[in-house]
Amino acid sequence: MTSPTSEQLLAAHPRASTDPDDRARASVDRSGFIPQSFADGVVFAQDIDDVVLTMKLASEHGVKIVPRGAGTGLAAGSCAQAGEVVLDLSAMNQILSLDPVQGIAVVQPGVINAAVNHAAGEHGLFYAPDPASTAICSIGGNIATNAGGMWCAKYGVTRESVLSLLVVLPDGQLLRTGRRTIKGVAGYDMNALMIGSEGTLGIVVEATLRLRPKPKHTATLVSYFPDEAAAASAASAVIAAGLTPSVLELMDGKTLSAVDSALGTDHHSRGGALLLAQTDGYGAHLEMQALQDAIEPLAAHSELAQDPQHAEALVEARRQAIPSMEKLGTVSICDIGVPRNRLAEAIAGLQRIEAERGVSIFIIAHAADGNLHPIIVVPEGQSITTGSPKAALADMFYLAKELGGTLTGEHGIGLLKQDWLPEEVGETSLQLQRRLRAVFDPQGILNPGKAI
Amino acid sequence: MTSPTSEQLLAAHPRASTDPDDRARASVDRSGFIPQSFADGVVFAQDIDDVVLTMKLASEHGVKIVPRGAGTGLAAGSCAQAGEVVLDLSAMNQILSLDPVQGIAVVQPGVINAAVNHAAGEHGLFYAPDPASTAICSIGGNIATNAGGMWCAKYGVTRESVLSLLVVLPDGQLLRTGRRTIKGVAGYDMNALMIGSEGTLGIVVEATLRLRPKPKHTATLVSYFPDEAAAASAASAVIAAGLTPSVLELMDGKTLSAVDSALGTDHHSRGGALLLAQTDGYGAHLEMQALQDAIEPLAAHSELAQDPQHAEALVEARRQAIPSMEKLGTVSICDIGVPRNRLAEAIAGLQRIEAERGVSIFIIAHAADGNLHPIIVVPEGQSITTGSPKAALADMFYLAKELGGTLTGEHGIGLLKQDWLPEEVGETSLQLQRRLRAVFDPQGILNPGKAI
Structure with a gap:
């Protein structure tokens, strides 16, 4: 049942679709969350004017808008339901300019993360935030969740690589945040406020990204350990x-x-847990030697990449971890963060939760940041957001909390983690955040029910 | 003339002073700004309770509060006048804890920047944001301005090294922002919003800082160039x-x-401009070799530090630049930022402004960030915030703007740069920022007239 207000918007916008397939596709992401209903329609934005028109119509008619990039979110932050219209930005996928001298790229929100890195690479540069989903996720979604990835151990998360944004506010006005310079403190940090706000404060239509020089050298090591505890201690x-x-x-x-x-590989035959390490820069090989010295007493077996192809193969195993699990069933990728010296305790706690809740939990971790991805896998067709999986998710949050950590390191709150947010940030903060949200979106039409 | 509302607060607070010397000292910073009158009184906070009591009394009676750390601000952000009470946090200067394993220090706001680095150094760690004023500036002030420094070329500014804050809100409530983990995206980035807000949203009473491992090796080079244009091209x-x-x-x-x-040195006899460069990490010496290769064609003469004492002496010359100018008169340290490839144009523009306005301008720059400090010096006793110096300041802003830059890279807006803020951030952003401010401070009692 499409709401009458949605109908007014969808009738008035030249890029709108009410095709049932479009609506079904636009209502889910990769979180495993299954909505009870589908969005009323989808606007396929081709340019900034399409986004402005959408928000003007939405604020005029009070229509709830769910912004969407590549749909690869893991917290149901871009899932949609009846009474909502999805604003799909995936066709706004161009790199508008790339200035190798300044080390800056200006991109549209729908551009794929890997495409930015491909373009930057031609000039000896790279874009540091590299979620495991780099091949399929969009920059707009990365900004919405302040996405991390493997390289952020050294280079920081999305916030540290986004200099400026052009944003369409809920009422259709344009807002510029940040600046093209590396540093700048004129006024509040509106750029950081926007990054990680999960599409609740405005819609990013253009992003100015900071590119960094590709490291001169990179050294890559894979080490196998008897078990997870030893690997965590090594980290x-x-x-x-x-x-x-x-x-x-x-x-x-x-x-x-x-x-x-x-993949047909034989990693598990070489150890019960693995650490993949890279060092880079002018001292990559010397630092790798020191790294090997540090983990040597704990490792069962190590393999130093002898050439870039070998290194790429080792990294690829990590990149394929989640796709590999997806072959085993429906996955829910959790995302707790703990202080870096408590990794071993976190892993032990997760193994306890697995046993107690009778759910299957796979663990990968950005170990240098203390950011763990415990991945719950259930057989295809079973719900992953209710029952034991949900109870396990709650347990994981309390485990993180007990260890001084957080509910989410880089995926966001979305719909899935709403229950525990007040406990993490506290009522005072949450009330303030809701009032900040209302400053941007007094009608409450942008991604309602998500984030905070 | 003390306002009746200030009197009520000052009478009720056990740490309050109305001593004329206290009031005079607490009304100025190091910006050169001379207030027309002095603050009504000063509260010397010893602990969080003192701050909470101040804000409860202030919000009850509608008293305007100017928070103050070490008073080393360069934009008049902590200057105060009649009708205002200064909240002096300089006695809250303890390092509360330092966890070398997690790489975290918890400190009070009045602790001096260099003291944090001294304590961290004992564990092989360092705190990256290092303003030139490191020996005298406080962490609370660094947070208020999102301070930078020399090392932020590689390690980022204050925002990248402050994990969490405990803040007293204008109504006396306590707010915790951020977390102890390296990554975390639960809710909006309240921590980044607070950092750089110049004491207008709340009063930082505790900060959790990220410490980094001291680089294994450091290489230091001083190069002399025929003139500023050649030095900028080398950068x-x-x-x-x-x-x-x-x-x-x-x-x-x-x-x-x-x-x-x-200092009795002879730098100027060796060249018309100087670049001080450091590289660090396992590849420090290799990277320095590459750096020398890059600047060689432009340099008149270079000197590579042969030992840490030599390196320290070279760095000290830079740290003493501003104190040296202060011996020549009253200084106003400006703070524009430009895209990094436009440094030479910025310097040429500043030299033009010097000639046109007939003011003396010294130039130092964090060249890797494109952050320039043009320093206006006038004879002792002359005003530096009106007349030609002010006209030169305006010219500098328009120069930065023309080059795609910003009014302030790391000092903040304070009182001094209010005139140009709307033009830089735009009316839409400024209106939003004012409404955000009102969410925190509906009565407008925190550092009124500053920042935005």
Whole structure:
């Protein structure tokens, strides 16, 4: 049942679709969340004017708008339902300019993360935030969730690589945040406020990204450990030794098996858990030597990449971890963060939750940041957002909290993690945040029910 | 004339002073701004309860509060006048805890920046934001302005090194922002919103800082160039070569003369402008070699530090630049930012302004960030915030704007730069920012007239 207000918007916008397939596709993301109903329609924006028109119509008629990029979100932040219209930005996918001297790219929100890196690479530059979904996720979604990835261990998350945004506000006005310079403190940090706001404050229609010079050298190591506890201790040893790896990824035994099944590799035969480490820069090889020294006492077996192809193959195993699990059933990718020296405790806690709740949990982690992705997998067709999986998700939050950590390191709150947000940020903060939201969106029409 | 509402607060607070010397001292900072009158009184906070009581009394009676740390601000952000009460946090200067394993320090706002680095250094760690005023500026002030410094070329500004804050809101409530983990995206980025807000949204009473491992090696180079244009071109060549120096500071010929006079050195005899460069990490020496190669064609003479003492002496010349100028008269340290490849144009523009306005302008710059400090010096006793100096300040803003830059890279807007803020951020943004401010401070009692 399409709402009458949605109908007015959809009738008035030349890019609107009410095709049932479009509506079904636009109502889900990759979180495993299954909405009870589908969105009333979809606007396929081709340019800024389409977005402005959408928001003008939406604010005029009081229509709820769910912005959407590539739809690869993991917290149901872009899921939609009846009474809502999806604003699909995936066709706004151009790199508008790339200035190699300034190290700046100006892009549309629908551009795929990997495409930015491909274009930057031609000039010896790279874009640091690299979610595992780099090949399929969009920059707009990365900005909405302040996405991280493997390289942010050294180079920071999306916030540290987005200089400026052009945003369409809920009433259709245009807002510019940030600036093209590296530093700047004129006025409040509206840019940081927008980044990670999960499409609730405005719609990003253009982003000015900071590119960095590609490291001169990179060294890549894979080490196998008897078990997850040893791998976590090794990760802590790397941090304690004062090293700054550009990548430090942990994969548990179950994940190694999943990857082996999917890719035909034999990682699990070499150890019960794995650490993938990279160092980069002029001292990459010296720093890698120090890293090897730090983890040596704990490792069962290590393999240093001998050439870039070998290194790429090792990294690829990590990138394929989640796709490999998706072959085993429906996945819910959780995202807790803990202080970096408490990784081993977090893993032990997750294994306890797995046993107690009788759910299957695979663990990968951005170990240098203390950001863990416990991945719940249920057989295809079973619900992953209710029952035992949901109870396990709650347990994970309380585990993170107990260890001084957070509910979400880089995926966002979306719909899935609403229940625990007040407990994490506190009532005073949440009330303030709701009032900030109302400053941008007094009618409450932008991505309602999501984020805060 | 003390306002009756201030009197009520000052009478009720056990830490209040109305001593004329206290009031005079607390009404000025290091910007050169001379207030027409002095604050009604000063509260010398010893602990959080003192701050909470101040804000409860202030909101009850409608008293305007000016928070103050070490008073080293350069934009008149902590200057105060009649009708206002200064809340002095300088006695809250303890490092509450330092966890070397997590790489975290919890500090009070009045702690001096260099004291944090001293304490961190004992554990092989450092705190990256290092304003030139490190020996005298407080962490609370650094947070209020999102301060930078020399090392932020590689390690980012204050925002990238402050994980969490405890804040007293204008109504006396306590707010916690951020978290102890490296990453986290639960809710809006209230931490970033607070950082750089110049004491207008709340009063920081505790900060959780991220410490980083001290670099394994550091290489330090001083290069002399025929003139400023050549030095700026060399800085651009360093960036274009894809290098990531941890320090890249430019000093013009006038500054070299001032330093030579003050320290008895002979920098100016070796060249008309200077670049100070550091590289660090495992590849420090290799990267320095590449840096030397990049600037070689432009440099008249270079000196590579042979040991840490030598390096420290070279860095000290830069740290003493501003104190050296202060011996010549009253200084106003401006703070424009430009895209990094436009440094030479910025310097040429500043030299033009100097000639046209007949004011003396010294130039130092964080060259890797495109952040310039043109420093106006007038004879002692002359006004630096009116007449030609003010006209020159306006010219500098328009120069920065023309080059795609900003009014302030790291000092803030304070009182001094109010005139140009609307033009930089735009009316839409400014209106939104004022409404955000009102969410925190509906009565408008926190640092009124400053920042936005």
